[in-house]
Amino acid sequence: MLVIKDLHAKVGDRKVLDGLNLEVPAGEVHAIMGPNGSGKSTLAYTLAGRPGYEVTAGSVSYQGRDLLALAPEERAQAGLFLGFQYPVEIPGVNNVYLLKAALNAARKHRGEAEVDAFEFLTLVREKMKVMQMDEAFLSRGVNEGFSGGEKKRNEILQMLVLEPSLALLDETDSGLDIDALKVVANGVNTLRSPTRAIVLVTHYQRLLDYIQPDRVHVLARGRIIRSGGPELARELEARGYDWVLNEAA
Amino acid sequence: MSAMPIVLPSNRDENWRYANLRGLARARFEPAPAPEATQLGDIAGRLPAALPGYARLVLVDGHHVAALSTALPDVNITHDVDAQEKSGADQRFANLNRRFRQGTCRIAVPAQAALALEVLCVATASSHPALDITLGDGAKLQLIERQLSARGDDSTLVNLHLAARVGEHAQFELARIGHHGAKAQALDTLELQLDVGASMKLVQVIEGALASRSTAFVEHVGREASLEWYVAALGEGTQHHDAFVHVTHAAPGARTLQCFRGIATGRSRVAFNGHMRVEAAALGTQTDQSLKCLLAGAEAEADVRPQLEIYTDAVKASHGATVGKLDADMLFYLLSRSIPPATAESLLKWAFVSDVLAKLPSPELRSQVAAALERQLPGAATRAWS
Numbered sequence: 001m002l003v004i005k006d007l008h009a010k011v012g013d014r015k016v017l018d019g020l021n022l023e024v025p026a027g028e029v030h031a032i033m034g035p036n037g038s039g040k041s042t043l044a045y046t047l048a049g050r051p052g053y054e055v056t057a058g059s060v061s062y063q064g065r066d067l068l069a070l071a072p073e074e075r076a077q078a079g080l081f082l083g084f085q086y087p088v089e090i091p092g093v094n095n096v097y098l099l100k101a102a103l104n105a106a107r108k109h110r111g112e113a114e115v116d117a118f119e120f121l122t123l124v125r126e127k128m129k130v131m132q133m134d135e136a137f138l139s140r141g142v143n144e145g146f147s148g149g150e151k152k153r154n155e156i157l158q159m160l161v162l163e164p165s166l167a168l169l170d171e172t173d174s175g176l177d178i179d180a181l182k183v184v185a186n187g188v189n190t191l192r193s194p195t196r197a198i199v200l201v202t203h204y205q206r207l208l209d210y211i212q213p214d215r216v217h218v219l220a221r222g223r224i225i226r227s228g229g230p231e232l233a234r235e236l237e238a239r240g241y242d243w244v245l246n247e248a249a
Numbered sequence: 250m251s252a253m254p255i256v257l258p259s260n261r262d263e264n265w266r267y268a269n270l271r272g273l274a275r276a277r278f279e280p281a282p283a284p285e286a287t288q289l290g291d292i293a294g295r296l297p298a299a300l301p302g303y304a305r306l307v308l309v310d311g312h313h314v315a316a317l318s319t320a321l322p323d324v325n326i327t328h329d330v331d332a333q334e335k336s337g338a339d340q341r342f343a344n345l346n347r348r349f350r351q352g353t354c355r356i357a358v359p360a361q362a363a364l365a366l367e368v369l370c371v372a373t374a375s376s377h378p379a380l381d382i383t384l385g386d387g388a389k390l391q392l393i394e395r396q397l398s399a400r401g402d403d404s405t406l407v408n409l410h411l412a413a414r415v416g417e418h419a420q421f422e423l424a425r426i427g428h429h430g431a432k433a434q435a436l437d438t439l440e441l442q443l444d445v446g447a448s449m450k451l452v453q454v455i456e457g458a459l460a461s462r463s464t465a466f467v468e469h470v471g472r473e474a475s476l477e478w479y480v481a482a483l484g485e486g487t488q489h490h491d492a493f494v495h496v497t498h499a500a501p502g503a504r505t506l507q508c509f510r511g512i513a514t515g516r517s518r519v520a521f522n523g524h525m526r527v528e529a530a531a532l533g534t535q536t537d538q539s540l541k542c543l544l545a546g547a548e549a550e551a552d553v554r555p556q557l558e559i560y561t562d563a564v565k566a567s568h569g570a571t572v573g574k575l576d577a578d579m580l581f582y583l584l585s586r587s588i589p590p591a592t593a594e595s596l597l598k599w600a601f602v603s604d605v606l607a608k609l610p611s612p613e614l615r616s617q618v619a620a621a622l623e624r625q626l627p628g629a630a631t632r633a634w635s
Contacts, residue, residue, distance in 0.1 A: 048585050051577065072584040073593075081585075088582045092600025098586060101596075101628075105587035141600075142582075158586065 001026040001197040002047075002067075002166055007058035008222075009046045016042040018222030020058070024166075024215075027194040031208055031233060032201045034219035035241045040201045041085060043219065044170040048082040049075050062166065076102075077109035079165030083155040083172050085201075090142035095154070098142050099124060099161050106162055127160040130190055132183050148175035156187040167191065167198045173207040185210030205237035218244050255345065262338040267520030267552045269460040269489035272434055276406055280349045281310040281374035292371055293317055295399045297428075300613050303367040303393060310376040311351040323364060328352040339464060339493075343438035346410035350379040356392075360385030360416065367393040372405035372433070380411045384419035384447075391610055393424045396435060398457075403430020409437040415447040417471065423451045424610050426618060429458035431486075438464045443503070445471030452608040454618055455482040455490045456625065463492040469503035469531070476505045481605035483598075483625055484517030484549070491520040498531035505535070510602045511542040513549035514625075520552040525566070527559040534561070538568035543601050545575060545594070592628035599626050 002024040009017040016039045024030050034040050046053045047060065049072035060067040067075060076082075090098075103123075104114040115123070128135060131153045143151050152172055159167055169188065173181055188198065188211050200211060208216075208230065216232040217224045220241070225248035226232065236244070257273055258265040284292065292309060296317070299305060306324060307317035313326045328351070334344040358364050362385070370378040384390050398405045407429070415421045429435050435458040443449055455461055467476055482490040496505050511519035519542060527534045542551035555568040575597050583593035599606075599622075609615045 050581050050585075071590075072581060073587055073589055076585050076587040084582065084585075088576075088578045090579050090582065090597070090600055092603030093596050097596075098583070098588075101588055101592070102586035105589065109587070162587070 001063060002199070003061040005059050007046070007060060008056045009042060010054050010056055011042060011052060015056075016222055017046065020219070020223045022217065022224055024197045024199060026197055028214040029192065029198045029200065029211060030215045030217060031213040032199060032217050032219050033203065033233060033236055035245075038220045039222045040219050041170050044082055044168045044199075044201055047075075047168055048072060048080065073105070077106050079106075081159050081162055081164035081167045083159060083167065083169035085171040085174060087143045087151040087155055089144050089146070091144045093142050094139055095142055096124070096138040099138075099158060102158065103161055124161060127157055130160060131157045131187050133157060149177065149180040152176055152184055153180065153187075156184050160187055160191060163191070165196055167196070168201070169198065170201045171203065172200070173202055173204065181207065182210060205233045208233045220245055220248065256341055258338040258341050264339055264464075264493050264495075264522065264524075267518070267522065268462045268491045269518070272460055276375075276434060278345055278349060278375055278406070278408070280351055280377055283312040283351070284309045284314065284373070288373075289314065289316055292399050295371070295397065296369060297395070297617055298613070300367055300393065300611055302611070303365045303391070306354065306366060306368045307371065308354065308368065308378045309371045309399075310373055311370075311378045313352060313354060321366070323357060323359070323362070324366075325355045325357065326352055327355055339466070340438075342408055342436045342462075342464065343410050343440070346377045346379055346408050346438065349375075349377040349408075350410070351377065353379040353381050355381045355383075356390070357383045358385060358388040358390045358419075361387040363389040365391040367395065370394065370396045370407060370409060371399045372396065372407045373400045375406045376408070378407070378409045380409070382411070382413035382421075384413070384415045384421055386416040386418060388416060388419045390420070391422045393426070393610070393614060395426045395428060397428045398430035398433050400430065404432040405430060406434045407436065411437065412440045414442045415444060415449055415474075417444045418446040419444070419448075421447070421449045422610055423449070424614065425451065425453040426614075427455055427457055427461065428621060429461070431457070431459065433458040435461040437462075439466065441465070441467045443467070443469050443471060443474035443476060445500075446473050447471060448475040450477040450608070451479065452605060452610070453480045454606065454609070455480065455492070456622065458488065458490075460489045461491065465492075465494045466497075467494070468497045469500050469505070472500040473502040474500070475503065478505070478507045479605040479608045480509045480521065481602040482509070482511040482519045482521070483602065483622065484511070484513045484515075484519045485625055486515045486517060488517040490518070491522075493522045493524070495524045496526070496536075498525070498527040498534045498536070501531055502533040503531065503535075505537070507538045507540070508604060509540045509553065510605050511551055511553070512545055512598050512601060513542065513551045514545040516546060516548040518550040518552070520554075522552075522554045522556070524556040525558065527557070527561060527564050527566070529560045532561055532563040534564045534566070536564070536566045536568075538570070540568070540570040541601070542572045543575065543598065544572060545598065595626040595628050
């Protein structure tokens with residue numbers, strides 16, 4: 001699904017990713033953990049094609065295609081979804097419009113017909129039920145006035161509607177209370193399938209109590225310095241990052 | 250009709266610094282004659298769909314056309330072409346209107362009465378429509394004033410004058426929409442007086458026309474009057490839209506809110522000059538100005554100018570003025586949701602002016618305005634509110 005080889009990237013003049021290698025097969029959930037400033041969000045943004053995040057070397061293959069050659073919207077249309085750590089508010093554009101426009105753009109890219117209003121609302125209502133969201137959210141501006149937890153639920157709602165092949169979730173657990181965390185985790189789990197892959201960027205083990213990862217990676221100094229199974233996350237929770245950093249030094 | 254020479258303001262006049270007056274030097278101001286009966290069918294076909302609940306009054310080149318209008322017992326159309334001219338650069342277009350108007354459309358809403366009215370000012374050439382409005386105490390008027398070009402090459406000139414006196418505790422809601430052709434010149438002068446406890450809400454959408462200039466003078470003559478002034482201006486190509494609003498607080502406890510949202514694309518220019526004067530007697534005045542422009546073209550230009558002139562200490566006055574570009578974070582968010590760049594930019598522009606557009610009074614009017622904006626904001630305007 002996703003193969004990253006020797007990826008180097010910088011933001012402005014600052015080198016952030018420094019020879020990162022990562023492979024995420026279809027059907028798997030991978031967690032990327034690491035201390036502050038290690039490059040986790042930069043990796044997510046670089047893969048999603050955010051302007052200002054410049055790849056200086058390396059390659060990224062997504063479903064056999066050169067991901068880096070695609071514009072941000074083309075990456076999304078090809079099935080890549082970025083769940084933002086800080087979802088932006090867009091007053092004046094309502095949620096339902098964004099959801100429908102996004103879904104139809106992706107369907108158009110796949111050569112499928114646009115969904116009609118009835119079909120769309122049926123789909124959205126079903127997904128909102130999973131996310132325990134009130135339908136009133138649909139008519140509000142995108143993330144406008146939402147609490148931190150509501151924004152994160154909205155991100156996962158979008159993901160469920162769009163059904164991406166590869167989901168990159170950047171600290172989706174930050175700012176969530178325990179009940180909201182369970183709802184968000186449940187939403188993510190409903191997307192798991194043999195044909196999809198999910199990459200979770202997180203600081204904490206607690207998200208992984210609810211979303212069982214297949215692999216856990218430690219990202220530090222711009223590269224993956226250790227990989228393991230779910231037990232690695234528990235060990236990091238217990239011992240912190242120093243020992244991994246020291247072993248990798 | 251007066252043989253006096255026509256004197257126009259110039260960019261050297263302080264309140265006309267941002268106006269585009271170049272095309273007016275050779276303009277022909279003499280009004281077109283009343284339309285022939287044979288023209289009315291064609292004009293009727295160009296009018297927008299009727300708005301439910303609104304009576305309709307149609308002026309063609311400033312001439313009242315009863316055949317296209319609803320019968321209105323409260324509307325008195327007179328022909329006082331000898332209206333008194335006033336001095337000052339800010340009055341020059343109003344004076345041209347007074348000189349050339351083909352009649353004054355007088356709308357008198359009696360005390361405690363209510364009226365919902367749409368006035369369509371259709372221009373086939375040069376046109377000087379004049380509206381004189383009086384709201385009795387406690388009256389309510391919902392007025393939609395729309396300007397349309399109805400000429401093949403769109404090179405019309407409209408110079409409208411609207412005067413209104415809003416009585417005690419009366420409510421005046423005025424929506425102003427321009428549907429001008431690409432080569433049109435659009436000028437207007439508004440003179441408004443608000444009495445004790447009166448309220449006025451204006452919502453104006455400026456788009457189309459090669460050049461437009463809107464000049465307004467509002468006076469809070471009664472205590473605790475309320476004014477809300479929302480303007481959206483969308484410029485494209487080489488269009489030039491300029492608005493000047495002068496609000497005088499002459500009585501205590503009155504409030505004014507001004508909200509301007511301008512978008513300049515291509516090589517266009519949008520400008521808003523909001524001048525508030527608070528006189529010594531206007532204790533407890535509250536004013537708020539939010540003036541924002543979006544520059545969406547490498548050669549586009551935007552000018553926003555909040556001005557406060559305060560002669561008393563007991564005032565709450567706030568103002569903010571910004572000129573910026575499309576928000577990069579918002580744009581990336583939309584792109585990351587598969588939205589194509591052109592549509593994403595349209596959506597953000599729509600969102601930028603939505604503060605104003607959402608204030609339009611009827612859903613049908615909002616739909617019609619959205620449809621009119623679809624060309625400028627493809628993929629956004631007609632669907633963003635769906």
